[in-house]
Amino acid sequence: MxxxxxxxxxxxxxxxxxxxxxxxxxxxxxxxxxxxxxxxxxxxxxxxxxxxxxxxxxxxxxxxxxxxxxxxxxxxxxxxxxxxxxxxxxxxxxxxxxxxxxxxxxxxxxxxxxxxxxxxxxxxxxxxxxxxxxxxxxxxxxxxxxxxxxxxxxxxLSALSLALIIWLLSWRIGQPIARLGQWARTLATDKLNQSTPDFSYPELNAFAELIRTNLKSVQESTEREQRFLRHTSHELRTPITTICSNVELLKKLDAQKNQQHYEAAINRIDRASLTMKYLTETLLWLHHDRADELPMTECRLDEVIQHLVDDMRYLLSSKQVDVHIETQPYTLYLPEAAARIVLGNLIRNAFQHTWEGQVNIQQKQGRVQITNEQSVETEKEDLGFGLGLELTNRLCQRLGWHYQNEQQGNGHFVTLVFPDSI
Incomplete structure (x- = not known):
């Protein structure tokens, strides 16, 4: 140095x-x-x-x-x-x-x-x-x-008094500056939300506040990036799993003899790839506070739910879980990618945290209710909670959708209401 x-x-x-x-x-x-x-x-x-x-x-x-x-x-x-x-x-x-x-x-x-x-x-x-x-x-x-x-x-005497005054002034100013430097060097993450100490002078206090707010901004930016990576890795698991499983299925199928299954696998791969694309755009929009709005499209809510359930049934393999779906045709004008993320998280969460019992999914117009009920006692360490629900909360708050998650007995009762805009 x-x-x-x-x-x-x-x-x-x-x-x-x-x-x-x-x-x-x-x-x-x-x-x-x-x-x-x-x-x-x-x-x-x-x-x-x-x-x-x-x-x-x-x-x-x-x-x-x-x-x-x-x-x-x-x-x-x-x-x-x-x-x-x-x-x-x-x-x-x-x-x-x-x-x-x-x-x-x-x-x-x-x-x-x-x-x-x-x-x-x-x-x-x-x-x-x-x-x-x-x-x-x-x-x-x-x-x-x-x-x-x-x-x-x-x-x-004038020269000596001047030297003494200058020394006292430098000491009086140097002490707060030294404290400011020590405070800045020891400024940790847990102290960023605390108020800045008093450094005796308004200029030093303003400089300390500037340091704190800038470091806090950097920390928030870092946390946003970390959340983005966690959410992305979490959300991409389902479409990646869907693509991998259907690719394996295609390898085993004979396109001439199993045309119906072949086309179904292709469609699931196509939906999974689109899901990955829209998922990335939605997460970027959410975590980077982008000013532009998500693209709005006409969305058949019942079909979206049915596709999501089909894509996530692998989560119920080797489990004794009954799935009851009750939907009705209904079209909404909304950001389909965000809706798929929210509904996918809720359905995935219900499937993941139900080991033996049933999952009920009911859709009536723009209201969706999802219930998971365990038939045996289980530890409630992570029932109905997780990274996916954190993302669901943030998306619903940002888009103004009504979302409620209540624990009932040995399960959860979730309600999601989309605004009627079509």
Whole structure:
């Protein structure tokens, strides 16, 4: 089996990478805003110092460069410190824009130099400012260090909390998914009719129900196929037996001297082959829920009963069973193949389960009554029941025929009523 990254860890990895990107990105953004805030403070201070110097020039009339702590103020570019002029030319410096750069000292710590070209009432000036670790107050350094430490701490805690949340989320989702997989692997036939367990999420519950219904559909399809095979093998026994016995009879008969018996055997073989054909079509229609209807034909009910009794008399060989048949000519418009299957099953069932006694078959118009009576006590383990009667029940329900099977004493009383449609 091909191994790869599981869906769970793929989701965890994607969310973790995306979360870390967001945390790192916002950390850099916060650091940038912090630096820009400090630059804005420096710019405001430099503007304030420059304007104050211009006011002093206007008041005293003396225009000379002036240095105040780390600030150097002048109105002439050439008066700026050489370390500032070496970095820029006067034409590059735009008004009201803060310029800064690092300046490495030969001795001592490196410094950051700031330059601002400002305008105030048509007067221009330049202010430079330098700052280093030695010139910065301890309180300012402490605040800056504290701010960066806070930023780093928040970033680390955010990343850890994000990882924890993703892990908890994956665990919370992974547990129901694991239970769903375990349930699906152990889903047996006896559990298909049970309701699906609760897997905490509607999507998983819907997926579990889909699995259950699909497996149930497959099981029902398999059961239909198995029933079809059982019914087919059960129903084909009679026509196959009829064909085989009549073929043997034909081998023994002389067609010239026994023309009547010869023709009777041929007719029984013909009826048996047609029975097999219609039987297969009817079983396919029944077990595959086919939408098309069975072919309807005019059927002499009394003749069908007589033919079925003749074909199944082999079941009474070596038995002391009397068969009484009472019929009257009657024609119906119905699926003859289905009628033959139902009547054949009832007659076969009566013959098979009567060892000594009598079988009474009475037909009056569309009503058929079949009774088997045992003259001796027998075990009632399978009297009147079997695979054939299961098929009879299904056909009668599907076609809307009235069917009733009652146990009476040491036998069964069966009633079958066909709808009067002709």
């Amino acid at each position: 091909k191994r790869g990254l599981s869906l769970k860890w793929l989701v965890v990895l994607v969310f973790l990478v995306q979360g870390l990107i967001l945390v790192v990105g916002y950390s850099f953004l916060t650091a940038r805003y912090l630096i820009e805030g400090m630059d804005n403070i420096v710019t405001a201070n430099m503007e304030q110092v420059g304007r104050y110097h211009l006011k002093q020039i206007a008041k005293t009339g003396i225009n000379q460069p002036k240095q105040f702590q780390n600030y150097f103020i002048t109105t002439d570019w050439s008066d700026l410190p050489s370390e500032v002029r070496d970095q820029f030319s006067s034409s590059e410096v735009q008004p009201n824009v803060l310029y800064k750069f690092h300046h490495d000292e030969a001795e001592g710590p490196p410094r950051i130099l700031f330059l601002l070209h400002f305008l105030d009432q048509n007067q221009k000036g330049y202010v430079s400012y330098s700052v280093s670790r030695n010139t910065t107050s301890a309180l300012t350094l402490e605040n800056i260090t504290s701010d960066f430490q806070t930023l780093v701490t928040i970033s680390i």
